[in-house]
Every structure is written in C-alpha cells, then in structure tokens.
Amino acid sequence: MSRVALRNVWKEYGDHVVLERLNLQVEAGEFCTLVGASGCGKTTFLRMLLGEEEPTRGGITLDGEPLPAEPGPDRGIVFQRYSVFPHLTVLKNVMLGLELRAAPLSGHLLGAGRRRAREEAREMLAAVGLEHARDQYPAQLSGGMQQRLALAQSLVVHPRILLLDEPFGALDPGIRSDMHRLVLDLWARHGLTVFMITHDLKEGFYLGTRLLVFDKVRHDPQAPQAYGATITYDLPVGATDRGLYETIRADVRKTETDAAVAA
Amino acid sequence: MKRLINFQPSRTTGLALGLLPFVLLLLAYLMASDARLAENPNDKLLPSFASLGEAVHRMAVEPDKRTGEVLLWADTGASLRRLALGVGISALIGLAFGVALGAIPLVRAGLSPFVEGLSLIPPMAILPVLFVVFGLDEVSKVVLIVFGIAPFIVRDLQQRTRELPRELIVKAQTLGGSTWQIVLRVVLPQILPRLLDAVRLSLGAAWLFLIAAEAIAATEGLGYRIFLVRRYLAMDVILPYVAWITLLAYLTDVALRLLTRAAFPWYRHAVAKGVA
Numbered sequence: 001m002s003r004v005a006l007r008n009v010w011k012e013y014g015d016h017v018v019l020e021r022l023n024l025q026v027e028a029g030e031f032c033t034l035v036g037a038s039g040c041g042k043t044t045f046l047r048m049l050l051g052e053e054e055p056t057r058g059g060i061t062l063d064g065e066p067l068p069a070e071p072g073p074d075r076g077i078v079f080q081r082y083s084v085f086p087h088l089t090v091l092k093n094v095m096l097g098l099e100l101r102a103a104p105l106s107g108h109l110l111g112a113g114r115r116r117a118r119e120e121a122r123e124m125l126a127a128v129g130l131e132h133a134r135d136q137y138p139a140q141l142s143g144g145m146q147q148r149l150a151l152a153q154s155l156v157v158h159p160r161i162l163l164l165d166e167p168f169g170a171l172d173p174g175i176r177s178d179m180h181r182l183v184l185d186l187w188a189r190h191g192l193t194v195f196m197i198t199h200d201l202k203e204g205f206y207l208g209t210r211l212l213v214f215d216k217v218r219h220d221p222q223a224p225q226a227y228g229a230t231i232t233y234d235l236p237v238g239a240t241d242r243g244l245y246e247t248i249r250a251d252v253r254k255t256e257t258d259a260a261v262a263a
Numbered sequence: 264m265k266r267l268i269n270f271q272p273s274r275t276t277g278l279a280l281g282l283l284p285f286v287l288l289l290l291a292y293l294m295a296s297d298a299r300l301a302e303n304p305n306d307k308l309l310p311s312f313a314s315l316g317e318a319v320h321r322m323a324v325e326p327d328k329r330t331g332e333v334l335l336w337a338d339t340g341a342s343l344r345r346l347a348l349g350v351g352i353s354a355l356i357g358l359a360f361g362v363a364l365g366a367i368p369l370v371r372a373g374l375s376p377f378v379e380g381l382s383l384i385p386p387m388a389i390l391p392v393l394f395v396v397f398g399l400d401e402v403s404k405v406v407l408i409v410f411g412i413a414p415f416i417v418r419d420l421q422q423r424t425r426e427l428p429r430e431l432i433v434k435a436q437t438l439g440g441s442t443w444q445i446v447l448r449v450v451l452p453q454i455l456p457r458l459l460d461a462v463r464l465s466l467g468a469a470w471l472f473l474i475a476a477e478a479i480a481a482t483e484g485l486g487y488r489i490f491l492v493r494r495y496l497a498m499d500v501i502l503p504y505v506a507w508i509t510l511l512a513y514l515t516d517v518a519l520r521l522l523t524r525a526a527f528p529w530y531r532h533a534v535a536k537g538v539a
Contacts, residue, residue: 071433072437072439073438073439077434082430085431085453086532087533096438100438101439104444105443107444107447137533140532153438
C-alpha cells in the first residue's frame with residue numbers, strides 16, 4: 001500500500017483548471033521534489049495534500065485511507081515565511097506540538113510532563129543546530145535559523161509526511177546548501193516521506209529520490225485557463241542527466257513565457 | 264544645503280522643537296491674560312497664574328466646606344473608577360467577541376452584521392435610553408462608555424485576528440491543535456498586545472463619553488465639576504481641570520505603552536521585522 005496515492009485528481013476553480021489528470025503513487029520514505037513554472041499548481045497540489053484544498057475530481061489516499069479534509073498532525077508543513085510562532089521562544093515553539101497533544105484542554109503542560117517535553121524539544125533543537133538560541137524569539141533569528149526552527153517544530157510531533165513549500169526560497173545560496181544537508185539528514189533519520197516544492201530546478205535534480213515536474217501539456221492561446229498542469233516528468237533522481245535537465249528547463253521556460261504573453 | 268525632507272533634527276533640537284508649541288501657548292495665554300486684566304481686574308475669562316494657583320490650592324488641598332472632601336481628588340477618583348470599569352468591560356467584550364468573530368467563520372457569519380450595525384448607533388443618541396433604563400447613577404455612565412468603545416474594540420480585534428498569517432493557523436493544525444487550543448495558544452497571546460493598542464486608541468473616546476455623561480447627570484466627577492462651575496464662569500477651576508484630565512489621559516497612554524512592552528517582549532521585535 002502506498003503512503004500517498006492520487007487517482008485522476010483534478011482541481012478547478014470555476015472554469016479555471018489548475019491541475020488535471022494527476023495520477024501518482026508515492027511510497028513511504030520517498031523524497032519528492034516538485035518543480036515547474038510558477039502558476040503550475042505546485043502549491044495547489046501541496047495544499048491538497050495538506051487538506052487545505054479538496055480535489056474537484058478524483059481522490060487522494062494516505063496509507064490507503066481517504067485523506068482528511070483538514071490539516072492534521074500526520075502531515076507537517078514548513079512554509080517559506082510565517083512558519084513559526086512569533087510570540088513563543090525557540091524552545092516553546094518546539095514544545096508547542098507536544099503540549100497540544102498531551103493537554104487537550106489547557107494546551108499547557110506542567111510538572112514532570114513539562115520537563116519531559118522540554119527535554120524532547122531540546123534534543124530536537126540540538127538536531128537542527130539551534131540549541132544555543134533556545135530562549136530567543138523568532139524575530140531575533142536569521143531567516144535560515146527560523147527555517148531550522150520550523151523544521152524542528154514540525155518534526156517533534158513525528159508526522160508521516162513532511163510538506164515543504166519553497167522552504168529555502170528566501171535564503172542565501174550558502175545557507176541554502178546547509179539547509180539541504182540538514183533536510184536530507186532529518187529525512188533519513190526520521191524515515192520521513194517528503195514533498196518539497198522548489199523554484200530551483202537544480203535543487204530538484206540532486207535533492208531527494210524522485211523529481212516531479214508540473215507543466216501544461218495542452219495550450220489554448222484563446223483560453224489560457226482552459227487546461228491545467230499535470231505531472232509531465234516523474235523521474236528517479238539517479239537517472240537524471242544533463243540533456244534531460246536542459247529539456248525540462250526549456251519546457252518550464254516556455255510555459256512561463258506563454259503565461260506571460262497570455263497575461 | 265540638504266533638502267528639507269532629508270534634514271533630521273538632533274535629539275536636543277527635536278526635544279526643543281517639541282516643547283516650543285507648549286511654551287508659545289503659555290506665553291500667548293500670559294500676554295492675553297495680562298492685557299485683559301489690565302483693562303478689567305475682575306475679568307474671569309483668562310485668570311492670572313496667581314488666581315489659577317489659588318483655585319488649584321482650593322480644589323486640590325483644602326477640604327470642601329459642604330462635603331468635607333477634597334474636591335479634585337474626589338472627582339478624580341469617581342471619574343477614574345467609571346473610566347476603568349467602562350474601559351475594562353469594553354476590553355473584555357472586545358477580546359472575547361473580537362477573537363471569536365475573527366477566528367471562527369460561523370460566528371462571524373452570524374454576528375458580524377449585527378456588531379457592525381450596533382457600532383453605527385451614535386452612543387450619545389442612546390444616552391437618554393440608558394438614563395431611563397439604568398437610572399441616573401453609576402451604571403448608565405459605565406454603560407455609555409462601553410457602548411461607545413466596545414464595538415470599536417470588537418471590530419478592531421476581529422480585523423487583527425483575521426490578519427494573523429493563515430500559515431500560522433495551518434501550522435498549529437499540523438501540530439495537532441484543536442480549535443480551542445489554537446485560540447488559546449496561538450490566537451489569544453498574539454491578540455493581547457493588539458488589545459492594548461486598541462484600548463489606547465479608544466481612550467480618547469472613552470473620556471469623551473465619560474465627561475458627556477457626567478456633564479448631564481452626576482454628583483461628582485471631573486466632567487461634572489467643569490460643567491458645574493461653568494455657571495459661575497469659573498475659568499480658574501475649569502482650566503486646571505482640563506489640564507489635569509489631559510495629564511491623566513497622557514499618563515494612561517504611557518502606562519499602557521510600557522505595559523505592552525514589558526508584558527509582550529516579542530511584540531516589538533516582531534512588529535519591527537514585519538512578522539507579527
């Protein structure tokens with residue numbers, strides 16, 4: 001049984017087709033990178049996995065069960081911005097998930113439970129290299145540190161799937177490669193299934209195990225919204241070579257140019 | 264020479280410039296008062312500083328012959344009590360309804376048009392209703408303040424709650440939070456400093472409604488006293504009272520600002536970085 005399976009999924013807003021004919025099976029432990037032109041529905045796809053959007057047609061299953069129609073603790077998320085709580089210190093940001101799980105009414109842990117949660121959160125912070133900053137507020141951290149915190153915060157509740165929506169898009173290149181190492185390390189250590197959107201095709205080509213390219217295969221210049229994007233390439237990362245990289249890049253460029261012309 | 268828009272005053276220059284209008288106003292008052300008193304020593308419109316001082320002494324130090332109370336302090340106590348009750352109740356209503364309206368679409372759908380309608384009723388227009396329903400004593404004054412500012416606070420906090428990044432609410436759900444937990448641990452703590460901001464903004468209106476209510480029916484209070492002594496053209500009492508009310512309003516504002524800073528250290532960082 002696949003961890004995530006999509007069966008002929010469509011997403012439409014009125015007559016605007018965003019995604020069409022999506023069929024996909026992802027096994028536990030895979031690391032999928034999602035690339036494609038902007039406006040090609042990558043984020044919509046992620047939001048459907050998250051439960052924030054529902055498919056207009058078709059179905060999504062998670063470990064064989066229909067995907068819940070709202071976000072839940074089995075699917076963690078890291079956004080590009082606003083992923084951490086500004087009013088909580090670094091340590092309390094990570095403890096929050098543990099507290100919510102253990103204290104349904106008050107949302108706060110006390111005594112021994114609190115000590116255990118703090119210990120667990122500190123281990124998680126150490127794993128992402130943030131232990132020294134545990135009493136600071138997120139606004140006092142750099143962008144890279146905030147994303148490390150967001151990862152730690154998501155992983156402390158042990159989600160089955162980790163969704164990353166361009167998590168490193170706003171970071172400097174040097175920091176970004178540090179973050180790649182960290183994500184690969186966490187993925188391996190926690191046995192996660194990862195879906196990561198990236199704008200950077202190169203990132204998609206070597207990070208993870210599987211590359212999914214979202215693109216429009218049908219164009220109607222008179223009605224640019226009549227056809228949606230679908231998965232045009234679904235490749236194991238090892239099998240990608242230079243020629244293919246150029247082809248995909250050209251495809252994605254063309255879609256972006258078409259969209260710009262249509263607009 | 265730099266352009267005017269690029270010219271930043273130094274700290275001392277800034278302070279001096281800030282004080283200048285106050286000094287000018289005082290000077291203008293002094294000159295006008297002197298001129299009028301030279302013409303008519305019994306003029307009551309612009310009393311000299313000496314007679315203002317006498318009046319302050321009479322009101323703030325000597326007990327009143329009739330009641331035995333020192334009037335300024337009795338008035339201040341009565342007014343501040345009404346103000347604190349009215350603003351406090353409004354803040355609680357604002358917090359409860361603002362967060363519920365902002366965070367829960369069903370509540371918003373049901374109550375938002377009603378709150379909006381309520382906030383459009385001019386509070387002064389229903390003051391007679393309040394007097395009829397609650398009588399002429401304390402309750403109607405407090406209710407007038409609540410009626411005047413609570414709808415504003417509710418609507419402001421509803422807006423602030425809705426402005427919290429959607430990402431944070433989604434994130435809290437992926438950490439397993441229920442609606443109640445998310446309101447308690449994610450929404451409320453982030454709305455509290457904004458509540459203090461809203462209270463600060465509504466204090467001016469709160470004073471307005473307080474003084475209006477006291478002017479119409481009261482037996483003590485700052486507004487009551489001003490409107491009482493107006494009958495005798497007692498500018499020597501009115502002017503210090505107005506200055507005192509202004510000072511109280513200023514101090515309340517400063518106190519709330521300091522409280523925000525001390526109680527929510529993260530808020531300043533977050534606002535400065537644009538992530539709150």
